[in-house]
Amino acid sequence: MSIYDSNSYFSCMISVSIIGAGNVATHLYKVFKKSEQVSVVQWYSRDLNKIKSYKNAVAITDQLSELELADIYIIAVSDDAIASVSEQLPFKDRLVVHTSGSVSIYDLDKKNKRGVFYPLQTFSKEAKVDFKKVPICIETIGKKNLPLLQSLAEAIGSKVYKVNPDQRKALHLAAVFVNNFTNQLYRIAHEITESEGVEFDILKPLILETANKVQHLSPYLAQTGPAKRNDKKTIKRHLKQLESEHHKAVYTLLTESIKKTHGR
Amino acid sequence: MSIYDSNSYFSCMISVSIIGAGNVATHLYKVFKKSEQVSVVQWYSRDLNKIKSYKNAVAITDQLSELELADIYIIAVSDDAIASVSEQLPFKDRLVVHTSGSVSIYDLDKKNKRGVFYPLQTFSKEAKVDFKKVPICIETIGKKNLPLLQSLAEAIGSKVYKVNPDQRKALHLAAVFVNNFTNQLYRIAHEITESEGVEFDILKPLILETANKVQHLSPYLAQTGPAKRNDKKTIKRHLKQLESEHHKAVYTLLTESIKKTHGR
Numbered sequence: 253m254s255i256y257d258s259n260s261y262f263s264c265m266i267s268v269s270i271i272g273a274g275n276v277a278t279h280l281y282k283v284f285k286k287s288e289q290v291s292v293v294q295w296y297s298r299d300l301n302k303i304k305s306y307k308n309a310v311a312i313t314d315q316l317s318e319l320e321l322a323d324i325y326i327i328a329v330s331d332d333a334i335a336s337v338s339e340q341l342p343f344k345d346r347l348v349v350h351t352s353g354s355v356s357i358y359d360l361d362k363k364n365k366r367g368v369f370y371p372l373q374t375f376s377k378e379a380k381v382d383f384k385k386v387p388i389c390i391e392t393i394g395k396k397n398l399p400l401l402q403s404l405a406e407a408i409g410s411k412v413y414k415v416n417p418d419q420r421k422a423l424h425l426a427a428v429f430v431n432n433f434t435n436q437l438y439r440i441a442h443e444i445t446e447s448e449g450v451e452f453d454i455l456k457p458l459i460l461e462t463a464n465k466v467q468h469l470s471p472y473l474a475q476t477g478p479a480k481r482n483d484k485k486t487i488k489r490h491l492k493q494l495e496s497e498h499h500k501a502v503y504t505l506l507t508e509s510i511k512k513t514h515g516r
Numbered sequence: 517m518s519i520y521d522s523n524s525y526f527s528c529m530i531s532v533s534i535i536g537a538g539n540v541a542t543h544l545y546k547v548f549k550k551s552e553q554v555s556v557v558q559w560y561s562r563d564l565n566k567i568k569s570y571k572n573a574v575a576i577t578d579q580l581s582e583l584e585l586a587d588i589y590i591i592a593v594s595d596d597a598i599a600s601v602s603e604q605l606p607f608k609d610r611l612v613v614h615t616s617g618s619v620s621i622y623d624l625d626k627k628n629k630r631g632v633f634y635p636l637q638t639f640s641k642e643a644k645v646d647f648k649k650v651p652i653c654i655e656t657i658g659k660k661n662l663p664l665l666q667s668l669a670e671a672i673g674s675k676v677y678k679v680n681p682d683q684r685k686a687l688h689l690a691a692v693f694v695n696n697f698t699n700q701l702y703r704i705a706h707e708i709t710e711s712e713g714v715e716f717d718i719l720k721p722l723i724l725e726t727a728n729k730v731q732h733l734s735p736y737l738a739q740t741g742p743a744k745r746n747d748k749k750t751i752k753r754h755l756k757q758l759e760s761e762h763h764k765a766v767y768t769l770l771t772e773s774i775k776k777t778h779g780r
Binding site for chain 2: 373386421423426428433435438441444452454457458462470479490494502503512
C-alpha cells in the first residue's frame with residue numbers, strides 16, 4: 253500500500269498542531285512527541301485545563317487565532333464540531349485534516365487544503381497505545397498532500413492505507429460490528445455467567461483465541477458451533493436455557509445469520 | 517480455585533485412555549504425550565485409519581473390548597455418541613469422563629465412576645494448542661474423583677475450574693456468544709469491507725484490541741461507540757449505509773441491546 257518511500261522525500265521534521273483534547277488528540281500528542289520525525293508546534297483546546305499539565309513540553313493555547321504556522325493542523329474534536337472548528341481557523345491554503353471515521357472530508361472548510369487522518373483503533377484514556385498496531389487511513393482531495401500524511405503516519409510506526417470516502421465509511425461501519433457489537437456479545441456472556449455465579453474469567457482465553465484465529469484465517473473458515481452445523485437439538489436447548497427475552501432474540505438472529513452464511 | 521496442591525498427593529503418572537479421534541481427542545493426546553506426569557495407555561477410534569499414524573507412539577485399537585486398565589478413560593466423541601460409547605465400555609467402577617460442554621454427566625453409564633473434563637477453548641485441526649490458555653472445567657459426582665481430574669488438568673498446565681452442571685451449561689452457552697456469534701460479526705464486517713473493495717486486514721488490529729481490552733476491563737466499562745452514546749445521527753446514517761436487510765437487522769438489534777445495557 254506504500255505510495256512511496258517517505259524517507260527519500262522528507263528529511264525535515266513534520267510540524268503539526270493538534271486541535272482538541274480528547275482521547276485521540278492526547279494519544280496522537282504523546283506519540284508525536286516521541287517521534288524524532290515530528291515536532292508538535294502547538295496544542296489547542298478550548299478548555300486549557302485539559303492540557304495545562306503538558307504546558308512545559310509544548311506551547312498550549314485556547315485561542316484559534318493564536319495558531320502559528322505548521323505543516324499539518326490536526327482537528328481531533330467530536331464529529332459534530334469538526335466543521336465549525338475548521339471554519340474558525342484564521343488562515344487559508346494550509347493542510348488541515350480531521351481524524352474521524354465518519355465525517356466527510358468536505359465538511360472541512362474549503363479555504364484550506366483538506367485531508368483525513370483516521371486511526372482505526374479503539375482508544376481509552378488510560379491504556380497505552382502502540383501505534384504500530386493502529387492502521388491509519390488517509391484521504392485527501394487530489395494527490396498532492398497524500399505523501400505528507402503518509403509520512404506522518406509512518407513517522408509514528410503505523411501502517412498506512414489510502415482510502416476513498418466510501419471505503420472509510422465502510423471501515424467505520426464495520427468497526428462498529430467488530431468493536432461495539434462484539435463487546436456487547438462479551439457483555440451478554442458476562443450476564444449469562446454471572447447469573448450462575450461462575451467467573452467470566454473462564455471465557456477470557458476463548459475471547460482472545462477467537463480474535464486471534466481470524467488474524468490468519470477468514471471468519472468464514474474460522475466458524476464452528478451449533479448454528480454452523482445446524483444442530484437443532486443444541487440450539488433448542490440453548491434457547492430454552494436463556495432466561496432473558498432479549499438474549500433469546502440475539503441468539504436467534506445470530507444463529508440465523510450463521511446458517512445463512514453457511515447455506516443451512 | 518485450587519482444591520489442593522496436587523504434587524503432594526500424586527507422585528505417580530496418571531494413566532489415561534483416549535476414546536475418540538476428533539480435534540479435542542487429538543489435541544489432548546498430543547499434550548498428554550508431552551507431559552511427564554501423564555501416560556497414555558491406549559487410543560481408541562472406531563476408524564483406525566484416523567489414528568494409525570500414531571501407532572508407533574501409542575497402542576491403538578478400534579475395539580472397546582480391548583481397552584486395558586487406566587486411571588481415567590476420556591470419551592472425546594461427538595455429543596450424540598457419548599451415552600452409547602459409555603454404555604459399551606466392557607468394565608465397571610472405573611473413572612470415565614467426557615469432554616463436552618453441554619452433555620450431562622448423567623448421560624454417562626452409571627456402571628462406572630463419572631466425570632466431566634471440559635476444555636473451554638476453540639480447537640482447530642491445524643492450529644497448535646497451548647493448554648496454558650485452555651481453562652478446564654471439571655465436574656464429578658461426589659468429591660472423591662475431583663483431585664485426580666484436577667491433577668490431570670494441572671499436569672498439562674491448564675487452569676482448572678470446578679463447576680456444577682448449571683455452571684457448565686451457562687459457560688457453554690456463553691461460549692457460543694463470545695466465539696460463534698462474535699466470529700459471525702467478524703464475518704459481517706468482512707462482507708461490508710469487501711463490498712467496497714477495502715482490505716479486511718485493516719480491521720484486524722481492532723479485533724485483537726477489542727478482545728484484549730476485556731482481559732482487564734469489564735465489557736460494560738469497555739463499551740464505546742454510537743449506540744452507547746445514543747448518537748442518533750450516526751446510527752441513522754449507518755442503517756442507511758447498510759445494503760443488506762440482514763445486516764440492518766443485526767445492527768438494529770445489537771444497537772438496542774447496547775442502549776438497554778447502558779440505560780439509553
